[in-house]
Amino acid sequence: MDAADTDARTGADARLADFERTIERDQRIEPRDWMPDRYRSTMVRQIAQHAHSEIIGMQPEGAWITRAPSLRRKAILLAKVQDEAGHGLYLYSAAETLGADRPELTARLISGRQKYSSIFNYPTPSFADVGVIGWLVDGAAICNQVPLCRSSYGPYARAMIRICKEESFHQRQGYELLMTLMRGTEAQRRMVQESVDRWWWPSLMMFGPPDAESTHTAQSMAWKIKRHTNDELRQRFVDMTVPQAAALGVTLPDPDLRWNAERGHHDFGEVDWSELKRVISGDGPCNAERIEVRRAAHEDGAWVREAAAAHAAKRARREGEAA
Amino acid sequence: MSFDNALGAIAEDNDEARWAFGTGFHDPLAGIDASVPDGVDGADLAAYCLMLGDDALVMSHRLQEWCTHAPELEEEVALANIALDLLGQARLLLARAGAAMGTGQDETALTETVLTEDALAFFRDAPEFRNVRLVEEPNGDFAHAIVRLLLFSTWRLALLDRLTSSADPVLAAVAAKGVKEVAYHRDHAALWTIRLGDGTEESHRRTRRALDVLWPATGELFGVHEVERRAAAAGFGVDPADVRAEFDAVVGEVLAAAALPCPAPVPAEVAGRGGAHSAALGALLADMQGLARAHPGATW
Numbered sequence: 133m134d135a136a137d138t139d140a141r142t143g144a145d146a147r148l149a150d151f152e153r154t155i156e157r158d159q160r161i162e163p164r165d166w167m168p169d170r171y172r173s174t175m176v177r178q179i180a181q182h183a184h185s186e187i188i189g190m191q192p193e194g195a196w197i198t199r200a201p202s203l204r205r206k207a208i209l210l211a212k213v214q215d216e217a218g219h220g221l222y223l224y225s226a227a228e229t230l231g232a233d234r235p236e237l238t239a240r241l242i243s244g245r246q247k248y249s250s251i252f253n254y255p256t257p258s259f260a261d262v263g264v265i266g267w268l269v270d271g272a273a274i275c276n277q278v279p280l281c282r283s284s285y286g287p288y289a290r291a292m293i294r295i296c297k298e299e300s301f302h303q304r305q306g307y308e309l310l311m312t313l314m315r316g317t318e319a320q321r322r323m324v325q326e327s328v329d330r331w332w333w334p335s336l337m338m339f340g341p342p343d344a345e346s347t348h349t350a351q352s353m354a355w356k357i358k359r360h361t362n363d364e365l366r367q368r369f370v371d372m373t374v375p376q377a378a379a380l381g382v383t384l385p386d387p388d389l390r391w392n393a394e395r396g397h398h399d400f401g402e403v404d405w406s407e408l409k410r411v412i413s414g415d416g417p418c419n420a421e422r423i424e425v426r427r428a429a430h431e432d433g434a435w436v437r438e439a440a441a442a443h444a445a446k447r448a449r450r451e452g453e454a455a
Numbered sequence: 456m457s458f459d460n461a462l463g464a465i466a467e468d469n470d471e472a473r474w475a476f477g478t479g480f481h482d483p484l485a486g487i488d489a490s491v492p493d494g495v496d497g498a499d500l501a502a503y504c505l506m507l508g509d510d511a512l513v514m515s516h517r518l519q520e521w522c523t524h525a526p527e528l529e530e531e532v533a534l535a536n537i538a539l540d541l542l543g544q545a546r547l548l549l550a551r552a553g554a555a556m557g558t559g560q561d562e563t564a565l566t567e568t569v570l571t572e573d574a575l576a577f578f579r580d581a582p583e584f585r586n587v588r589l590v591e592e593p594n595g596d597f598a599h600a601i602v603r604l605l606l607f608s609t610w611r612l613a614l615l616d617r618l619t620s621s622a623d624p625v626l627a628a629v630a631a632k633g634v635k636e637v638a639y640h641r642d643h644a645a646l647w648t649i650r651l652g653d654g655t656e657e658s659h660r661r662t663r664r665a666l667d668v669l670w671p672a673t674g675e676l677f678g679v680h681e682v683e684r685r686a687a688a689a690g691f692g693v694d695p696a697d698v699r700a701e702f703d704a705v706v707g708e709v710l711a712a713a714a715l716p717c718p719a720p721v722p723a724e725v726a727g728r729g730g731a732h733s734a735a736l737g738a739l740l741a742d743m744q745g746l747a748r749a750h751p752g753a754t755w
Contacts, residue, residue: 187528190522190523190531191523194522194523197519197522198516198519198520198742198743199742199743199745199746200746200755201577201746201747201750201753201755202573202577202747202755203542203545203546203549203572203573203576204546204755205755206519206542207539207542207543207546210519210522210535210538210539210542211535211539213522213523213535214531214532214535214536214539217528217531217532217535218532220528221528221529221532224528259746259755309755312754312755313755315754316753316754316755317750317752317753319750319753320750320753425523425524426523428524429523429524429525429526432524432526432596432597433525433526433527433530433597434526435655435657435658435661436526436527436530436597436651436658437526437527438654438655438657438658439650439651439654439655439657439658440650440654442654442655442658443649443650443651443653443654446653446654
């Protein structure tokens with residue numbers, strides 16, 4: 133080994149030590165800091181999947197915008213779905229700080245090489261689904277995402293603060309819609325219960341497989357890009373939701389759900405993990421439809437993006453000639 | 456912002472103002488006397504507000520249909536934002552129409568009451584809608600959406616600008632809020648018209664086709680319905696014929712910059728303002744009103 137090699141190795145070791153020290157001290161890694169390739173690629177995957185989830189997540193609720201039964205609910209829903217597009221934009225921007233490219237990430241989503249949250253593969257046949265998604269799905273997302281406001285990757289952590297604020301609004305609005313429906317007619321109350329029956333178990337699946345089977349957890353915890361295990365977050369969500377369900381007057385569809393005074397937590401039944409596997413692997417009720425809508429929007433919009441680029445180039449040329 | 460206090464930052468109660476709707480709604484009518492002024496006919500004021508409100512409601516619906524189908528994420532945000540502004544205008548105008556109308560039968564046909572924005576939006580049939588037909592045309596491609604937005608917002612901005620001095624203080628306040636919004640919509644549409652017209656061969660061809668398809672509907676923007684004539688004479692409305700010169704000048708300038716030919720003016724006519732609509736409006740209303748009508752009397 134010659135001297136140059138030794139110097140390079142020492143340099144690499146020193147950079148890794150710096151990186152680990154930054155994480156150790158709970159400080160943030162910033163875009164221009166050195167980072168291990170695997171940290172970079174793991175962060176790109178995590179942020180891109182989150183961005184994809186925001187964009188695909190516009191579809192199930194977006195389907196109710198034109199049909200919302202009051203103008204106030206229509207405005208709230210339209211504003212919420214618009215927020216999700218905005219979240220997708222910040223998150224793609226955060227991924228770009230790691231050298232990822234938005235068109236490439238979109239191509240990976242459309243081709244199925246990158247995933248999005250499996251919850252958005254369930255259909256929304258009822259308007260009560262808008263409220264239940266706000267309450268349960270956004271509630272579960274908040275449990276997952278609040279710890280990410282302390283992610284070791286700075287741009288992601290900062291994006292998550294704004295996103296979590298907006299998500300907590302969405303959750304309150306969803307719950308307020310359900311409260312209104314529960315105070316309404318018998319038909320409206322039935323709509324809410326029927327919707328809760330469909331969304332409860334998929335919401336629990338949003339925290340991922342049980343810890344014993346989770347593949348990414350250990351490294352992600354060491355890098356502080358994940359702060360709590362799947363099972364810890366799932367338990368937190370159940371404990372938070374049970375009293376909310378009682379206040380609402382709906383029944384959560386789990387006969388094993390009960391308070392365990394010894395643990396200080398609610399016990400709950402076993403999630404059907406084969407269903408989660410099926411939906412993640414592409415066999416959920418709406419997987420094909422969700423990707424098809426995204427693919428069609430992207431492909432149908434290609435001529436628009438080309439026109440914008442061509443026009444910008446023409447202007448730049450004309451300005452260059454004028455100068 | 457301290458990252459160790461992320462939870463605290465999220466819980467901060469400082470973001471109410473960001474919400475245009477629901478919480479923290481800025482009421483443009485705060486402090487304004489909502490009674491119908493002397494010299495203004497309540498029925499005419501109501502009919503006139505319905506016209507402007509229905510234009511906004513139906514146009515907003517067509518923009519809502521773009522949601523999740525826009526050519527890029529920035530446009531998802533922009534089109535949804537424009538749809539929200541128009542929905543906000545529709546709500547204020549329908550509410551004003553309901554108040555000026557006096558009482559009417561609600562959707563259950565049992566109660567005499569002041570009709571709400573929702574009673575008017577969800578429980579009228581197509582022939583009772585008073586929007587111009589330009590806004591009810593089904594969506595086409597993105598060039599169609601942009602050209603329609605250019606034509607609609609150029610016309611509407613000219614109307615709202617004049618309505619800021621309406622003899623009805625409520626309509627004047629609604630117009631003052633709307634002018635700021637629609638000026639942005641027109642600007643957005645103009646910039647896109649120029650990009651598409653002066654972009655690629657394909658975008659030029661599509662934009663020209665959209666103009667050919669939509670232009671015949673512009674005659675209706677300047678037709679004068681009896682209610683509009685009386686509203687203008689009474690000082691609370693605008694004679695649409697008066698905004699034609701401004702419309703022609705602005706649209707002409709944008710089309711020239713977009714390297715698109717400006718079609719010849721279409722003779723003025725009255726159609727949607729009198730309740731004559733295409734089949735497209737019926738289909739749009741079936742989508743919009745179906746759930747509300749399945750639960751008459753319910754609160755959402």
